[in-house]
Amino acid sequence: MSTAEVTLPARRHRQSALARAWAFVKRHALTVYSLLFFAYLMLPIGVVIAFSFNNPKGRFNYTWQGFTFKNWQQWNAIPNLQSAITLSLEIALIASLVATALGTLIALALVRYGFRGRGSTNLLVFLPLSTPEIVLGASLATLFLNSTSLHFNIQFGFWTILVAHVMFCISFAVVTVKARLIGFDRHLEEAAMDLGANEWRTFQKVTLPLIAPAILAALLLCFAISIDDFVVTYFNAGSRVTFPIFVWGAARVATPPQINVIGTAIFAVAVTLMLGNVFLQRVRESKGAV
């Protein structure tokens, strides 16, 4: 009897704590789940960053052996790594500039003008996005391989990689800029025209500043896609080695931790840029600007 008297209040207390915990989980189930989801997303990234500080004994960097800064200090100690990164950066820079320029023009035509062949233009922009990369890579390589029979002698290398990257980046640029063009108020342009500005001046003074954020976003997106691309590049690179191709080759024989160093560095730069963008938007919104 006495034990029951003693334990009863305690049990009731525990029950209510449990009930409260259950109520909390029920109310915040979606939040708890989402946080777990983000943990899952971040897990491999954490591994990549952690293993850039690993001190592997063998040729492979798959098990944790000890902490070191050595890989960061000697990031370019692996033969051919630095030249691979340089090539990747050059290609990404040029390809994103060219693809964004071409893509912005297409987006302007698609949103601003009604013209014959709009449907097929949309289709031609959409098709590369829905074609598996391996098909894009193999078909473009086939064109270059057969170029001799057309009396062009195209050698695989820098230019073939660049052509390929511009090709698969254009559609992404069109989609990004188009979304912004559809979203904005055309009356602003009409007002400028009413006030006597011609088409070019209206574009320069009204349209361009308004779509500038989208153009910047397209540039960043194309840069990111280009620098990360492996499949299409692998088919069209010949003997040139970009950073992803370097990683691919390394994965077969040895994975130096310097690969993780570069991966971490690219990640850090990209996240900083994106955070800056988020922050800028926040500032702009709080100022009440468009």
Place this chain on the structure above:
Amino acid sequence: MGFFHRHRGLTPYLLLAPGMLWLTLFFLVPLGFLAYQSLQSGSIDFGYSFTWAWSNYSDALRNYRGQFERSFLYAGIATLIALVVSYPVAYWIAFRGGRWKNLLLLFIVAPFFVTYLIRTLAWETILSDNGLVVRTLDHLHLLGVLGQNGRILSTGTAVVAGITYNFLPFMALPLYVSLEQIDETLIEAAEDLYASKWRAFWRVTFPLSLPGVVAGTLLTFIPAAGDFINAQLLGSPSTHMIGNVINSKYNDLIDYPAAAAMSFILMAIILAMVLLYARAVGTEKLTG
């Protein structure tokens, strides 16, 4: 600018010309060359010539049926998992994200900022034989179901896990975009009319998010079906997909006609599935 005024009808074509020319020359024309290549016969030593060799297609289907089936099976499972796993999160960001929306979206796309091959290699570490994942699955007696010979690496499970992770943002982002556009007063109206939260979700929210579901599924399924990196790095020859075969035929064995024929079969199956799927769901907004 007088020229533009006199020929206003020309302006859109001038804007389109450079980009469209690029896409035609380096996307459409190459597909034609690939088609031409797929009907050639011969050998690497004596060269290939065009002979209407339809047998390339039948041989590919006969000899690599397993790899074709595996491609669509793995891609299908990965797409389904990605949809189920990321829908609640997209919902959470769209309706509860508040002023943190943009930051949370940044987290969603963060994996894309780590080089594809490197993040796949990271999964090799995570799923390694004595790693936490394998030991946990062993405790739960799931290792025998999901793995083989006490391993997860080099099994189909590892390949599906890699594909799911690598293409997850392609699923989550379109889902978020379509959920974000939903007018919340519609959901409130349903609840005012005595629909339970659950019923309001299935009758109002989910149907309105269908464009995102369709876009996300396609954006995940198509690259997944053509992928060979996950199967190469996380799998074994018995888990290889059609992408692995195309890659080795093209780049290692220099058997261009076979690789070309397989590429076209892959594209044709994907196209057929996309059309069937689009018809089933009834969305005509595929091309935006």
